[in-house]
Amino acid sequence: MSSEQRAFRIQAAIRPFSRHLARVPPPLILALLYACAILIGAALLMLPVSQNIPLSWSDAIFTATSAVTVTGLVVFDVGSGLTLFGQTVLLFLIQLGGLGLMTFAVLILAALGLNVGLTGQMYLRDDLNQSSIYQLMMLVRTIFKVVLICELAGAALLAVPFTRAHGFWQGLWEALFHSVSAFNNAGFSTNSNGLISFATDPVVNVVIPLLFITGGIGYVVLHDVARSRRWHRWSLNTKIMLLGTAALILWSVTMFAVLEWHNPRTLGLYDSFAERIAVSWFQGVTPRTAGFNSVDVAAIHDSTAMMFISLMLIGGGPTSTAGGIKVTTFVVMILATTAFFRRQTELHAFGRSIGFDQILKVTALIAISAILVFVAIFLLAATHDGHFLDICFEVASAFGTVGLSRNYTDDLNGFGRAVIIAVMFLGRVGPLTLGFFLATRATPRVRYPKGVIYLG
Template sequence: MAFGLSVSRQRLARRLLHVSPPLSLAALYFVFTVLGALSFKLPGATLVPMTWSEAFFTATSAVTVTGLSVVDPVGAFTMFGEAVLMVLIQLGGLGLMTFAVLVLAALRVPVGLTGQIYLREELNQSSLHRLMRLVKRIFQVVLICELLGAALLAVSFVPMLGLGRGLWVALFHSVSAFNNAGFSTFSSGLEPFAGDPVVNVVIPLLFIVGGIGYVVIDDIARLRRWSRFSLHTKIMLTGSAALILWGWGAFAALEWHNPETLGQFDSPWLRIMVAWFQGVTPRTAGFNTVDVAGMHDSTALMVISLMLIGGGPTSTAGGIKVTTFVVMCLATVAFFQRRTQLNAFGRSIGLPEVLKVMALTAISVVLVFIGVFILSATQEGHFLDVCFEVASAFGTVGLSRGFTGELTEPGRVVIMAIMFIGRVGPLTLGYFLATRSVPRVRFPEGRIHLG
């Protein structure tokens, strides 16, 4: 019997080794989505039976930690259904970074050279031993942050909902916030808590920590000094701080007198607090304390830009990532200064990284454009709402101007595809970019006219 199990394990290992890591991880997401949809169809999961379209859309949104929903969370799920939703969010938020490594380690499957390149690119590590150490660090951070967040949120939710329900809702929102999912058990999101200081501090801190990236957290925990941080960590911390301040200040300036958003609050301090929450939530978190549909068009465009940028690599966030955006800006500045080398914090950034940034940005822009085109051709609605929905789906954010509920069946399929590609696609492209190939033939340079 033991010999038979050993042979079966070896056969499984050989099969896994012949499957590329991107295909395996995409399949993992798809499996989670199917299992989630099947779970939502169980009699005890929902208060009102879900259609297959609603079940698959909700499962896709949860696994990709997006937060877009075609059903009202209050009248849709039982506590079991909410538990299924929370588990899918947790699996989706951590799947690509941890579960693949854990499965390979449990099966004693060697990662191989291409797999090591992929994992090194994603987790910034050079060996499987260090990867396992980072996985342990991830679970420590997740456990501490989510339990501490739930305990703090209970201060606001328990007096309103009672002890049992309040603790459960606090845990659900803590998991949803840390994984940048944006799902809420309240019909109007977190609008009833717009003036609650606990919610306005705890929720943003959870999704900022979850979205900054586990490599950055590991650097901070181990090195503890700015001078010893890696270039990646310095760029992430600086870029994230700049984007947070920009989003906060821009939202406050654009919406200060808007009676549908900040203008409804009399206190300037309350407006500043709400602007803080809404200024940082587009970074793939997806929560709202004001009506998103009530924003000015200029604010909506600003939010779209933040949704497309997203959070950090090896995090629960989506988007093209902060490091990609920063390197793209540095490359642009270097071009206008006629410099042939990129420098940041006393370190140089090589040409392969710049080419990867260009490829990731170009592919992302094309995917978003295609999504907007298809949705505009198949859906009736305001063009800005369509753009906002597609950007939210691609960045796995979850904010919506009320367009999600108006989606037809073809429209739901388009948004599900964009959510899936937004979560898996850029990382898959990163794998192929990380796999180097040496050209056998070298051609003479030619001249082309640009600009």
């Protein structure tokens, strides 16, 4: 049999499978891909070559889910519990989870036919500026280049403090691990106490936040800013994302400093004003996306924990490595609420109108997210003993794929781990899945007369 005949037979065998696959909704494909990555990752972590300590399947599946969903919650110390091979597997899962979501988001836009120049469609349409699959694939390749440059540059800079603390080769590995983890907003650390020992290091305080802010702000925003330096040429999505991110950073850093300034277990550990500001900066920007800690999160005040919960639920930007309901969703919710009290019939910002379909999408996202978080908190509270705030914090961290914890992850039983796994999975895959179905339009065949409902 010639090679051409063999290739023809292979194509003939694959063609029916391809036709069936084409009928599967992209969100279901996304969920299946994530689930397969989690199972394969868990199987690799169960190999003896990956372990320094005995791991159960529950440990492996929880850790693999946390890595693929770029969350960062752990049930054991990955630095001492995993070998170099195991840590490499974990790093690959983090990279796959963070990068995979961005590239799939671009492909979803292409599958939905979101072309440039059509007003009132989904956000990001005018940011991508692509009208064909080929151009979108070129953009995906550009994403790979940006990720590679950012992670390698971050690793090179982080090598300075890490090699000084851990030696040359171990320091290089930890610099690479933390760079990839930071850019993908994973929050995994090979240090048992996180980054507490580097809390006042200037390089760590600059490079790590720069990496996770860049990864969490959204590639389409970076693409828009790189394409033009002028404010008036940026899209509405980019303007809202940049201003919303700046406002949230200013709020979180300032409030963390105010609330924790005299806490003897957090900022009170440092004597100088500059050190307290540096720690406030790092710990103030990390709750929305990354999940790194430079202080003991279990030692923060309850008021600070509540602020962290709100930031974790908001999350980062669309088509980014961050989770949560997204900054743009939060800003549109605020704008819609303000418009209601002002009795405005149209919603607009920066000289652009926001379509009614976008407002419906925001409402659906917030409603579903609130229900998911509430149900998870209820299930954990009903089956676990512990401080209620710690449970709320754990669920918010899992949904926002942040990874911060008040040392409650180790207290989860088998059912609790299953709940957190489900929340991490839905928090990562759910928003894009919901966005796909909301973007599918159906023209109503029947119109009904308006009714009156008394609200509030």
